Structure formats: C-alpha cells, structure tokens
Amino acid sequence: MFYTATDGQGVMEPVVEGNRMLQIEGKTEELGDFSIKFPRAKNTKKSNYLRTYLPSLHIAKEVVLRSMKYYQFGQKHMLGLVGDILSQSQFSDYEPNLLVHQVTMALPFEIDIAFESGSYKDRTASLLGMDFTQYLNNYLSSFDNRFEHVFQLKQKGFKEKEINFAKATLSNLIGGIGYFHGKSIVKSKYTDEPVEYWEAPLYTAVPSRSFFPRGFLWDEGFHNLLISKWDPTISKEIIGHWLDLMNVEGWIPREQILGTEARAKVPAEFVVQYNENANPPTLFLPIQSLMTGMMTSNTAEDQTFLKLIFPRLKVWFNWFNTTQIGNVPTSYRWRGRDTETNKELNPKTLTSGLDDYPRASHPSDDERHIDLRCWMTLASGVMKDIAKTIGEPYKDYENTHSILSDNSLLDKIHWSNKGKQYSDYGNHTDHVMLERPPTPIPKQQKPGPKKQPVPKPNVPKPPMLRVIKSKNGPNYKFTNALGYVSLFPFLLQIIEPSSDKLGKILTDIKDSKLLWTKYGLRSLSKSDPLYSKYNTEHDPPYWRGQIWINMNYLAVRALYHYANVDGPHQQQAATTYKELRTNLINNIIKEYERSGYMWEQYNDLTGRGQGSHPFTGWSSLVILMMAENY
Structure with a gap:
C-alpha cells in the first residue's frame, strides 16, 4: 500500500481505471502542481485503491483497516481496499485528503512510483524504468x-x-529527519493547568522512525555529531530549529510532541512538559564539532551562523545557571525527581536522560549531580570559544570554564574517597528493596439459606512498595554507583591527563566484574546493588547494566583523546581504545547481520540487541567509531 495524504491544505484526486489507481493529480502551496504515477508492474495479481477523507491523519491506519473486504482470487481469498468510499458517505461534500494505492503481487517483485513536479519542465520522459x-x-x-x-x-x-x-x-x-509542526503542552509555575505553547515548526532527526517518531533534545545532540560530518548545512538548520523553540526564560521542551499524530504515539503521562526541568545540553557537542571545521574554513556563512545562534545559546546557558544550580557553589542538580514516591526502588531522573540510573535514594535539594556539572563545563567552554570567534565578550565564560575545569575543585565536591570514584552526592541508602504489603482480607460473607458455598472474593494484590532495610536509614553521602554517571569527567575529557584518578577510571573500565564486556561498556557496574534490578514491579531496568552506544561513543572518543596526549596513562588509554572500539563495532555489525536492525541498546551478557528497533538514532554513532572521526 502506498499512502498519499494532505495535512490541512492542498487538493488531490485519483485517476482510476476499474479497481486500479493509475495516478494522482494534486496541488499544494508548498509543492505547486504535481502528479504521482503508478505504472503497472510485472507479477501484479490484483490492484485496489481507497479514496476518503480523514478528520485527522493520525487515524489513517484504523480507517484503512476498516476500509477493506475479502475478495475471491482463484481458490484464495485476500483483503483489498474498497475503492471510493468518500462519495458514498456522509462526508461526500469533503475533498479527499487520503488516497491509498494497493497492489497484490507475487514475490519477488519490483514496483515503480514516480512523483513529478509541475515545476520541472526539462525532462522529456517520466522517471521510470x-x-x-x-x-x-x-x-x-x-x-x-x-x-x-x-x-x-x-x-x-x-x-x-x-x-x-x-x-x-x-x-x-x-x-529519519523530518519536518514537524504543532504545539507543545507545557506546565509552568505561572499556570494552574498545562497550556498549549505557540505553534512552531521543528526540523529534526528522530531516534526511531516507528517507535519514537519525534524530536528529543538530548538525542539530537548525538544525532548531529554524525549528521554534521556528512552535511554541516543540515546540522546548522536543525540546531537553529531547536534553538527557536526556546521560551523567553531560556527553556527548551525536552520532548517535542508536535501535532495530533505525534501525540497519539505518546502515553498521556509523558505529554506535558515542565518548564523548570532541564535536559542535557547535548547540542553543544555538534556545535563544538562544527567549530572545529570552522577553524579551517572560517567563511562568512560560518560567522553568520555563530552570530545567529549565540544570543539564544547565551539565554539557554544562563537558564541552566539559574534554575539547575546546587546548594554548594559550582554544583548542579537535575530538577524533576519525585520526592514523594514510595513505588520506585530509586526515583527516576528523567531530566538527565539516564532515566533509572541510580541516584540518591531520597531526592532532596542538597543533591549534587556530577553529570550535569560536566555538561556545564562543556557548555561554558563552547560559549567561550564562540564569543571569542565572533568578537563578543568572553571573559565571564572563560572564568566559568576555568572554575568548572579545575580538577581540585571537582575532586572536592564529587570525588568519593570511600568509593575511589567520581560520584553524585545526596540523601542515600543502598539498603532498599521492593516488597508487597499484605493483601487486605475482606469480611467473610455469610452463607445463603441453602448453605451454598460463598465464593472467595477476588481481591487485587496491592502494588509493591519500597522499604528500607537499614536501621540507620538514608544519610547524606556519596552514592558511589559506578557506571556512566561516575565516568562523566572522563567522558567529556575534563580530567587532566596527568591525574591519578584517570588511571583509576581506566582500570575500572577494563574490569569485567565492573563495566567491561566483550560488547561495550555496561551502564552500571555488576557490583552495584541496583544492577539489573526492576525499578517497580512492572518497570524493567533501563540504564542498569545495558550497553548504550551514545555513552560508549563518548568513552571511545575520550580514550582516543587521552591516547593522543602526553601523560602517564597514555599507553593504557591507547590499548583500551583499540579493544573497546573493536568490541563495539564487531557486536553492532554482528547484531545487524543477525536481525537486520540497529537497536536501542545491547545486552551486557550476550551482546544481543534489545529495546526498540529499528533504532537508527544515536546507535548510528558506530560509523564515527569506524571512521575514527571524533
């Protein structure tokens, strides 16, 4: 089936012969006049079509399924579209906005479909055969x-x-790059209820065209690390679109659910965006990468791009430094954690992008999150470089970057001497587990007059709740969850090459009892109490051991960096780089050949792809690993 639809404007009509659609003639504001031709292909057994009107495009699948009937075909029956239902329905006064061309064919087959714009005059023949x-x-x-x-x-x-x-x-x-249009649903401190934001366009890639067909702020930074290498112009356009979604305060909605079609794919509890909650500012990664290329080209177009995005980046950077700062100077804290829940083993931190990665067990205002501090270190450095390049004041960004890059200050607030690792800090205990409360026993019903047996009442089991298995309860300390979060000073190349802590991190990375596998670095150490644990009885582990390619890309990139700068750990970084890069490339290709898909994540014990698929979002960063183009 080949679907053709107009979304809100434009006209189109089919040219039909019997049950077969020969072509579509149409006109829209953006495309002008056009035609779509369906020449008859070899091995075609039967043709059908549908001409109808949809009140909303997101119900197209359901309408098509209801518009089919069984046809006799030799000794067989098969499903085919019923034709022109618009003229026979209550919507007969409406123009069609959905046309579907269906062919039933014998395998193997090839089929041509030709779109021809009325603006193209020079071609003498159709683009067919x-x-x-x-x-x-x-x-x-x-x-x-x-x-x-x-x-x-x-x-x-x-x-x-x-x-x-x-x-x-x-x-x-x-x-997977698409053009979306619609309104976000936003709850802020200024409104009692969620409200619609302004109508806006978004040009963006998506993590998965079938499962996550919408823009995600923190994914898009990783997507454009690759896109910017292929076509910098596309990346600049995408970055500009995302920055245009910023409100006057400097906040960008982290998940772009624009329009009814996108909204239909999202559970209701995730539709509303909260404008005090952040998301990793990963757009600074491709901007940093683009600037590396600009060092050699330095064209007027490059300068214009930087001058256009700088005011928005400035507001965005300031928003982080006013809404996401911690109580301790130079510390930062993700907002949005649920302080009241007792149904989660460890309350999620969706705003960090690392959902159920273990943080302080009891969220509080005194938390310090190492990954957010590292993101702001990266951001301040890029802001300094842009300001210098376009002749804007840069000293404040330079000073901020100098402070956040200071390893001794970083160690003071985030190095755990007990865990010998970088760590979050907060009100925490490892001694938690999910237990189900006793099922309430209802009152026993009296037997009827004939002493008939009373049926046992069907009492639902209460949900499992978190209980603390320690007399001392939580207290303020380093969380010491070894994994992606604790690696951030290394992943974003903030640690000095001479630091003994770099050596400790490189040793931890290679320990198979901790993070190392034959398929990549697992997200959480096998030694952690929450490794591979469900967060609720129905909420399976997500960032608790699984191998994620975006974080492994940052690890490979960091190893490449430390392998190419002088320091006592240079050789160790070089050896680890070669092994990790090889393991990741081999496993991802092996799973692609086995299944035909790129995957959202990979199992740390077997290497098998898991999660949503096809997932050609940040998992595609394997190409940059193959190219060693960082």
Whole structure:
C-alpha cells in the first residue's frame, strides 16, 4: 500500500481505471502542481485503491483497516481496499485528503512510483524504468564517492559488507529527519493547568522512525555529531530549529510532541512538559564539532551562523545557571525527581536522560549531580570559544570554564574517597528493596439459606512498595554507583591527563566484574546493588547494566583523546581504545547481520540487541567509531 495524504491544505484526486489507481493529480502551496504515477508492474495479481477523507491523519491506519473486504482470487481469498468510499458517505461534500494505492503481487517483485513536479519542465520522459535506473545509478555512484571521502572506511581496511552496513545506517539516520509542526503542552509555575505553547515548526532527526517518531533534545545532540560530518548545512538548520523553540526564560521542551499524530504515539503521562526541568545540553557537542571545521574554513556563512545562534545559546546557558544550580557553589542538580514516591526502588531522573540510573535514594535539594556539572563545563567552554570567534565578550565564560575545569575543585565536591570514584552526592541508602504489603482480607460473607458455598472474593494484590532495610536509614553521602554517571569527567575529557584518578577510571573500565564486556561498556557496574534490578514491579531496568552506544561513543572518543596526549596513562588509554572500539563495532555489525536492525541498546551478557528497533538514532554513532572521526 502506498499512502498519499494532505495535512490541512492542498487538493488531490485519483485517476482510476476499474479497481486500479493509475495516478494522482494534486496541488499544494508548498509543492505547486504535481502528479504521482503508478505504472503497472510485472507479477501484479490484483490492484485496489481507497479514496476518503480523514478528520485527522493520525487515524489513517484504523480507517484503512476498516476500509477493506475479502475478495475471491482463484481458490484464495485476500483483503483489498474498497475503492471510493468518500462519495458514498456522509462526508461526500469533503475533498479527499487520503488516497491509498494497493497492489497484490507475487514475490519477488519490483514496483515503480514516480512523483513529478509541475515545476520541472526539462525532462522529456517520466522517471521510470531505465530512465530512472540511470539517474539512480548516477546518484548511487556520487553517494559512494562522497561516503568514502568523508569516512574513509576502505582506507581503514573495512570489508565491503561492513561498509554497506555503515552506508545503510547513515542513510536511515538521514532518512529519519523530518519536518514537524504543532504545539507543545507545557506546565509552568505561572499556570494552574498545562497550556498549549505557540505553534512552531521543528526540523529534526528522530531516534526511531516507528517507535519514537519525534524530536528529543538530548538525542539530537548525538544525532548531529554524525549528521554534521556528512552535511554541516543540515546540522546548522536543525540546531537553529531547536534553538527557536526556546521560551523567553531560556527553556527548551525536552520532548517535542508536535501535532495530533505525534501525540497519539505518546502515553498521556509523558505529554506535558515542565518548564523548570532541564535536559542535557547535548547540542553543544555538534556545535563544538562544527567549530572545529570552522577553524579551517572560517567563511562568512560560518560567522553568520555563530552570530545567529549565540544570543539564544547565551539565554539557554544562563537558564541552566539559574534554575539547575546546587546548594554548594559550582554544583548542579537535575530538577524533576519525585520526592514523594514510595513505588520506585530509586526515583527516576528523567531530566538527565539516564532515566533509572541510580541516584540518591531520597531526592532532596542538597543533591549534587556530577553529570550535569560536566555538561556545564562543556557548555561554558563552547560559549567561550564562540564569543571569542565572533568578537563578543568572553571573559565571564572563560572564568566559568576555568572554575568548572579545575580538577581540585571537582575532586572536592564529587570525588568519593570511600568509593575511589567520581560520584553524585545526596540523601542515600543502598539498603532498599521492593516488597508487597499484605493483601487486605475482606469480611467473610455469610452463607445463603441453602448453605451454598460463598465464593472467595477476588481481591487485587496491592502494588509493591519500597522499604528500607537499614536501621540507620538514608544519610547524606556519596552514592558511589559506578557506571556512566561516575565516568562523566572522563567522558567529556575534563580530567587532566596527568591525574591519578584517570588511571583509576581506566582500570575500572577494563574490569569485567565492573563495566567491561566483550560488547561495550555496561551502564552500571555488576557490583552495584541496583544492577539489573526492576525499578517497580512492572518497570524493567533501563540504564542498569545495558550497553548504550551514545555513552560508549563518548568513552571511545575520550580514550582516543587521552591516547593522543602526553601523560602517564597514555599507553593504557591507547590499548583500551583499540579493544573497546573493536568490541563495539564487531557486536553492532554482528547484531545487524543477525536481525537486520540497529537497536536501542545491547545486552551486557550476550551482546544481543534489545529495546526498540529499528533504532537508527544515536546507535548510528558506530560509523564515527569506524571512521575514527571524533
């Protein structure tokens, strides 16, 4: 089935012969006049079509399913669309906004579908058959040449099937870039109830076109690390769109659920965005990467881009430094944790992007989050570099970056001598578990007059609740959960190459009882009490051991950095870099060949892909690992 729809404007009509749609003629404001042609293909057994009107596009699937009936085909029955239902319905006065072309074919088959714009006058023949094949081959050759020029995988010795995997992965990430339009639903301290924000467009990539078909702020920074290497212009456009979603205070909604179609895919409890809650400012990663390229080009276009984004980045940076600061100077704290819940083993920190990664067991205003402090270190450094490049005042950013980069100050508020690791700080105990309260016993009913047995009442079990298994309860201390969060000073390359703490981190990384696996670094140490634990009885572990490619990319990138700067740990970093990079690339390709998919995460014990799929979002960063393009 080939769906064609207009969303709110434009007209289109099918050209039909019997049950077969030959082509569609249409016109929209953006496209002008156009036609879509469906030439008959070999091996076609039957053709059907649908012409109808939808009050909202997000119900297209349900409408199509209800618009099918069984047809007799030889000795078989098959499902086919019923044709023009619009003219026979109560909506006969409406223009069609959904047309579906259906063909039933014998395998194997090929089918041509040609979109032709009325504005194109020079082509003498339709882009079909050999004419299309010739154009396609020219573009394929151009793509292959450009791909090798950018990533140089042949030069690095990768085999053809491995390069084809990388091409498919890049193509799916780029193909997942979409243009969305709608309003966010936002709750702020200024409103009693959630309200609609202004109507806005968003040009963005998505983590998964089928499962997460919308923009996510912290994902998009990782997406554009790769997109910016392929086409910097696309990345600049995407970054500009995201920054245009900023409100007057400097807040950007972390999840973009724009329009009814996007909203239909999201559970109700996640639709409302809270404008005091942050999300990792990962857009600074591709901006930093773009600036590296600008060092050599330094064109007027580059300067214009930086001058356009700088005012918004300035407001965004200031918003973080007024709403997300901690009680201790130079500390930061993610807002949005539930301080009242007793149903979660460890209250989630959705705003950090690392959902159920263990934080202080009892959220409080006195928490200090190491990962957010490191994000702000990165951000202050990029702000300093942009300001210097475009001639804006930069001393305040330079001073902030100098303070946040000071390893002795970082160690003072985040190094745990007991755990010998960087750590969050807060009101915490490891001695927690989920237990189910006793099921209440209802009053026994009296037997009836004939002494019939009384049925046992069906009493639902109460939900499992968190209980503290320590007489002392929680107290203020370092949480000492070894994993991605504790690695952040290393992941964002804040630790000095000469630091003995870098050596400790490199040792912990290579310990298979802690973080090391044959498939990548697990998100949480096997020694942690919450490793692989459910957060509620129905909420499986998410960042509690699983291997995530965005964090592993940062680890590989950091190892590459420390392997190429002088220091006592240079050789250890170089050896670990080679092993981790190889493990990640081999496992991701192996799972792609096994399943046909890129995956959201990978199992730390078996390496098998798991979570949503296809997930050609930040998992596609494996291409940059293959290219060693950091």
